[in-house]
Amino acid sequence: MNFDILLAVSPILAVAIGGLLLMLAEAFGKPMVLTGPQAGLVSTDAGAGRSDELALGSAVILFAGALISVALWKVGPESLPGAAALAPYLIIDRFTLFFCFLLCLGGGLASLLAGGYLPEHNLDRGEFFPLLVFSTVGAMAVAASGDFLSFFVALETMSLGVYCMIGLRRGNLRASEASLKYFLLGSFAAALTLMGGALLYGATGHTDFVGIGQGIATIGKSTSAVNAPLVLVAVALVIAGLAFKISAVPFHMWTPDAYEGAPTPTTTYMSVAVKSAAFAVLLRILVIGFGDPRLASWGTGWPTIVAWLSVLSMIVANVIAGRQESVKRMLAYSSIAHAGYTLIGVVATMHSGQGTPSVLFYLLTYTVSTVGAFGALILCGRRGAEAVSYEDLAGLGKRHPAAALAFSLFLLSLAGVPPTAGFFGKLYVFSAAVDSQLNVLVVIGLLNSVIGAYYYLRVMVYMYMREPEPGAPLATPMRSGFVVAALIVAAVFVLVCGILPNTSLDVAAAAGLSHG
Amino acid sequence: MTVGNVFFAVASVVALLGAFMTIASQSPVRSAVGLLITIVGIAALFLMLNAQFLAAIQLIVYAGAVVVLFVFVIMLLGPDAGDGEGTVARARVARYGAGAFFALLAAAAAHLVTRAPDAVFTPFGAVDPEHGSVEAIGRLLFGSDVVPFELATALLIVAVVGAIAVARGKPHVRRQSKSASPTARMFHGPLMARDAQRPLPTKAEKAAKAAGGA
Numbered sequence: 001m002n003f004d005i006l007l008a009v010s011p012i013l014a015v016a017i018g019g020l021l022l023m024l025a026e027a028f029g030k031p032m033v034l035t036g037p038q039a040g041l042v043s044t045d046a047g048a049g050r051s052d053e054l055a056l057g058s059a060v061i062l063f064a065g066a067l068i069s070v071a072l073w074k075v076g077p078e079s080l081p082g083a084a085a086l087a088p089y090l091i092i093d094r095f096t097l098f099f100c101f102l103l104c105l106g107g108g109l110a111s112l113l114a115g116g117y118l119p120e121h122n123l124d125r126g127e128f129f130p131l132l133v134f135s136t137v138g139a140m141a142v143a144a145s146g147d148f149l150s151f152f153v154a155l156e157t158m159s160l161g162v163y164c165m166i167g168l169r170r171g172n173l174r175a176s177e178a179s180l181k182y183f184l185l186g187s188f189a190a191a192l193t194l195m196g197g198a199l200l201y202g203a204t205g206h207t208d209f210v211g212i213g214q215g216i217a218t219i220g221k222s223t224s225a226v227n228a229p230l231v232l233v234a235v236a237l238v239i240a241g242l243a244f245k246i247s248a249v250p251f252h253m254w255t256p257d258a259y260e261g262a263p264t265p266t267t268t269y270m271s272v273a274v275k276s277a278a279f280a281v282l283l284r285i286l287v288i289g290f291g292d293p294r295l296a297s298w299g300t301g302w303p304t305i306v307a308w309l310s311v312l313s314m315i316v317a318n319v320i321a322g323r324q325e326s327v328k329r330m331l332a333y334s335s336i337a338h339a340g341y342t343l344i345g346v347v348a349t350m351h352s353g354q355g356t357p358s359v360l361f362y363l364l365t366y367t368v369s370t371v372g373a374f375g376a377l378i379l380c381g382r383r384g385a386e387a388v389s390y391e392d393l394a395g396l397g398k399r400h401p402a403a404a405l406a407f408s409l410f411l412l413s414l415a416g417v418p419p420t421a422g423f424f425g426k427l428y429v430f431s432a433a434v435d436s437q438l439n440v441l442v443v444i445g446l447l448n449s450v451i452g453a454y455y456y457l458r459v460m461v462y463m464y465m466r467e468p469e470p471g472a473p474l475a476t477p478m479r480s481g482f483v484v485a486a487l488i489v490a491a492v493f494v495l496v497c498g499i500l501p502n503t504s505l506d507v508a509a510a511a512g513l514s515h516g
Numbered sequence: 517m518t519v520g521n522v523f524f525a526v527a528s529v530v531a532l533l534g535a536f537m538t539i540a541s542q543s544p545v546r547s548a549v550g551l552l553i554t555i556v557g558i559a560a561l562f563l564m565l566n567a568q569f570l571a572a573i574q575l576i577v578y579a580g581a582v583v584v585l586f587v588f589v590i591m592l593l594g595p596d597a598g599d600g601e602g603t604v605a606r607a608r609v610a611r612y613g614a615g616a617f618f619a620l621l622a623a624a625a626a627h628l629v630t631r632a633p634d635a636v637f638t639p640f641g642a643v644d645p646e647h648g649s650v651e652a653i654g655r656l657l658f659g660s661d662v663v664p665f666e667l668a669t670a671l672l673i674v675a676v677v678g679a680i681a682v683a684r685g686k687p688h689v690r691r692q693s694k695s696a697s698p699t700a701r702m703f704h705g706p707l708m709a710r711d712a713q714r715p716l717p718t719k720a721e722k723a724a725k726a727a728g729g730a
Contacts (some may be wrong), residue, residue, distance in 0.1 A: 016670060023677065053564040089663035127681035134674045141667055150664040164678030179682075203642065229628035 005080025008092040011069045011100040012140045018061030019133035026126040030447045040462055051124050055115025055482055058129040062108035062136060069100040071339035073507075077514075083243040088149040088208035090141065098360055098511035099280045102367055105135035105493075106272035109371040109486045114265035116480030117378050123263060125168055136160030139273050143280035146288070147208040148197035151281055152190070155245075158277060159186050162270055166262040178261025179263055185244065185254045193241030199234035200289075216292045221296065226294050226301075235302055239309075242285075245271045245278035246339045249312040259332035265299040267328070268374040271335040272367045279363055280341060283356055287349055287515065296350050302352045306343055307441060313340030314448040322455045325389050329453055331373055334414060338366050344441050345429040351436035353505060357512035359430035361505055365413070365425030365497050372410030372490035379403050380475050387475035396475070397464035403477045404463045406487050413494045416449050421497035428505070523566060531557025548586045555579045567648030 006013070029050060073094065077083065083092045107238050111132050118124055129474050138157030145151040163186065167179030204215025219228045224234065244251040250260075258311045259267045286302060295301040313336055321333030342362050349355030380396060380403055382385035395405040413420035426449060497504050534553030541547050555578045562571035563628055657665045 004603050019673075023673075082671075086663055089661075089667075099617070125681065125684075127677055127684075130677050131674065131681060134670055137670050138674065141670075145662075150659070150667055153664050153667045153671055157667070160671065160678055161674045164674075164681045167682050170682075171682075229625065233625055395545065 002082065004080040007072070007075075008077065008080050008083030008086065009090060011065050011072065011097070011104070012137055012144070014068050015061060015065040015104065015133060015140065016137045017213060018058075018064065019130050021129045021135060022054065022057050022061065025057060026050070026130065026358050029053070031217040032266040033392065041502075049208050050126060051115055051119045051128075052482075054126055054129040055111055055118075058111040058133050059108045059112060059115070059482075060072055061133055062111060064103045065136070065140075066101045066104035066108065069097045069104065073097045073101075075138060088210060090144045091146040092144060094511045094514035095141075095143040095280070095284075095356075095360075098507065099276065100140050101167065102364060103136055103139045103273050103274055104370060105142065106367045107132060107139075107269065107377070108274065109490060110269040110272065112482045112489075113268055113375050113378055114263075114369070115482035116478065117153075117263060117265050117483070120478050120480070121263070121383050123168055124384050128165060128168060131165050135165070135269070136273060139277035143279040145281065146210065146284065148194075148200070149207055149453035152194055152197065155190060155193070155281075157184040158181070158274060159245075162266070162274060164268065168263055171186050172261075174261040175263075176261075176468055178258040181254045189241045189244035189251070191241075192237045192244075195326060196234040196237030196241065198364065199230045199237065203228050203230035209285055210291040210339065212401065216286040216290070216295060226292065231295075238285060239282075242278050242282045243309055246275050246282070246342075247336050248309040248343060249316045249336060252313070252317070252336050255336055256332045259335070260326065264328070264374055264378050267332070268371055271332075271370050271374070275335070276363045276367060279346070279359060282346065283349065283359060283515065286346065287356065298350070303347050307347045307438070310328060310340045310343035310347060310441065311338060311444055312496060313343065314444060315340075318448045318451040318455075322451065322458075324455070327377060327387065327393065327459060330459075331370075331377070332456070334452065335370065337448065338370075338414070340448070341426060341429060341445055342366070344433050344438065344445055347438060347441065348429070348432040348436040352432050353512070354428070354432035354435055355512075356515050357509040358428040359507070360506040360511055361501075362425040362429050363496075364508065365421035365494075367411035368490045368497070369410050369422050369425045369495035370419070372406070372494060373414060375483055375487045375490060376403065376407035376410055378478070379480070379487065380407065380477050382476050382478045385474065385476045390459065390474040391469070391472060393459065393462050394466040394468040394472075394474070395463070396477075400477050406491065407463065408460050409491060409494060411456040411459055413498070415453045417453075419495075419498050421494045421501075424498060424501045424505075520564065524561070527557050527564070529557075530554075531561065545587070546588045548583055548590060551586070552579055552583050555583065558703035562648075563638050565648065566643045566645050567649050569653050571648075 060375050077094060077097060079093050080092070086092065109443075111129060114128060114132070117130060135158050138154045138159075138161065141154030142151060143156055145154055163179060163183045164181055165174060169175035197207065200212050200215075203219070204212050206212050206215050216226060216228075216231055217284065219226055219231065223271065240251065244254075247255040259270065262270065286296070290296060290302055298304060315410075317333045317336035317340065321337065324330040324333060342359055345355055345359035345362055347355075348358065377387055380400075385392075387393055411422065413422035416422040416426045426445075430442045430445060433439075433445070531554050534550045534555075534557055537550030538547045538554065539550075541550060555574060559571040559574040559579075562568075562574060
């Protein structure tokens with residue numbers, strides 16, 4: 001019985017214990033003896049100079065978490081009846097395990113990127129890695145939570161870690177601005193969600209999603225619309241709070257500044273793990289908590305709100321992304337646009353059983369493509385010669401064909417070009433939407449994909465077809481085994497999901513089914 | 517009108533007045549005191565709901581720690597720290613605009629409530645007097661609600677590590693590149709040796725070179 005519980009939470013538990021060990025290693029490890037001109041000097045800073053070991057350690061911990069999720073998937077969470085004792089606070093089903101794998105993968109890749117990025121840019125800070133690991137613990141708990149209580153605690157765990165990882169670059173005004181903006185707006189959004197939860201408790205007497213769903217179903221049974229103002233206001237508040245975390249327009253204002261000011265591995269983590277976790281809980285709340293047919297219908301419920309968020313995100317983000325001069329900012333807007341595409345799948349859960357699996361598969365493809373794109377951006381720059389604007393990348397294809405090729409692969413995947421993962425991700429989201437008769441949304445999504453291709457291809461045009469201006473600052477790629485390893489893992493996922501999508505799609509379908 | 521109603525009215529008016537004072541006053545110290553009044557009012561409201569423990573915690577944590585923290589920050593920054601230059605007019609527009617927007621939202625919510633006469637509110641039963649005692653809360657925390665309680669430990673660790681990460685300054689000794697060891701060379705430095713130098717000559721250099729060649 002108790003063993004079932006331990007086994008069920010083992011992915012989360014393993015990562016948490018690993019995080020503790022990492023903290024001990026960081027605190028009590030030997031300070032590095034510096035070589036070179038300062039030979040013999042011992043760094044006064046316990047964490048400094050040991051990013052290599054810590055990055056490797058946290059990557060191993062997070063990939064181990066992903067492997068444990070896979071193992072648990074093979075065993076089958078259904079065969080652990082004792083785990084039901086954790087409900088409703090933590091629900092361990094295939095849906096949760098899928099997200100545990102996805103979040104650990106994203107977190108692990110981000111820590112590999114950090115292992116290359118932080119020492120190169122003199123941000124050698126040992127605290128980064130425990131923060132990353134514990135943030136991932138929070139994110140996994142968010143994906144597993146089935147109750148507002150545990151959801152909120154887990155959400156704050158995830159967010160606090162991210163706020164601090166953004167602000168790591170002390171003394172840099174842009175990083176401070178990014179951190180402060182994300183912190184203030186993020187706290188405000190969390191408060192909105194909490195207020196929504198409180199109102200739902202007032203309306204139904206429950207904090208768990210299942211109980212909320214049943215409570216809503218009993219309200220004014222005879223009427224065609226849910227006639228409870230508390231519930232309607234709560235639905236709006238909860239969606240607004242979560243839309244902030246997935247950075248959907250109009251709750252996206254913080255995104256470009258926070259993404260640009262943060263160290264790039266943090267940006268990767270934010271755009272991958274935080275967004276996926278928020279989508280997980282959004283699906284759970286909408287489908288289970290607000291799954292009442294009257295609330296999940298076009299005229300009187302949340303699908304209209306979510307569809308508007310989706311349309312606005314796609315259009316606004318794509319139009320603005322095309323006008324950016326900074327590649328990192330362009331990728332930030334691209335992540336807003338991708339939130340819009342994913343929301344189409346969320347709307348499709350209204351009618352079609354394909355909605356949830358399509359969202360899960362899309363998140364998988366988005367995760368590996370985004371990690372790859374940010375990783376390639378990291379690889380293309382060194383301290384003092386960072387790849388920031390399009391001009392920095394001019395002629396990269398000739399100077400560094402391998403780095404440019406990697407960047408191109410991930411950009412093509414983000415754009416949704418056929419042999420890559422991004423194509424199938426979009427295909428399944430759009431086909432799920434067609435199943436639900438959301439043809440208008442599909443047309444808008446397709447048009448936006450075309451607009452999106454413009455700015456992704458623009459990077460490639462600069463890399464392959466432009467020659468740098470004489471004397472212009474150029475990005476010079478760094479040498480980092482960590483970044484290359486992350487890029488290889490991401491590239492394998494992009495190609496496997498793009499050429500042989502069957503396995504990952506079956507997994508997403510099974511995860512979506514267990515969610516109900 | 518029962519004693520409970522009078523108590524409720526007094527406590528809520530105190531809380532609301534404190535909240536108004538917090539946002540309306542010009543001096544940050546007054547705002548902090550206003551916040552203190554709100555917190556005391558809310559603690560009184562908790563008492564009415566038989567949540568004695570929560571009322572005590574509200575006073576200890578918020579009034580005792582959080583407001584004191586605010587006052588400390590005000591003391592460190594000086595009482596005039598809030599006076600910005602230049603953007604005052606914009607700030608005023610934003611403040612009144614946001615206020616008007618929230619008033620509109622409140623009106624909309626009130627309209628929703630009054631327009632739905634058949635709306636059903638879940639009837640909550642009378643609160644058990646022992647409901648908010650220390651024993652009852654302890655039973656909840658270590659009984660049925662142990663999972664979120666344990667999750668809070670992760671939250672606290674993140675908060676502590678994060679505070680250290682943000683508060684600690686830069687490392688004193690900068691790290692040098694480990695070019696000495698061949699393994700380290702695989703992981704650090706430029707991808708190709710030629711990138712260590714400036715990759716392209718500037719216009720002036722090019723011109724000089726051309727002139728030299730000719």
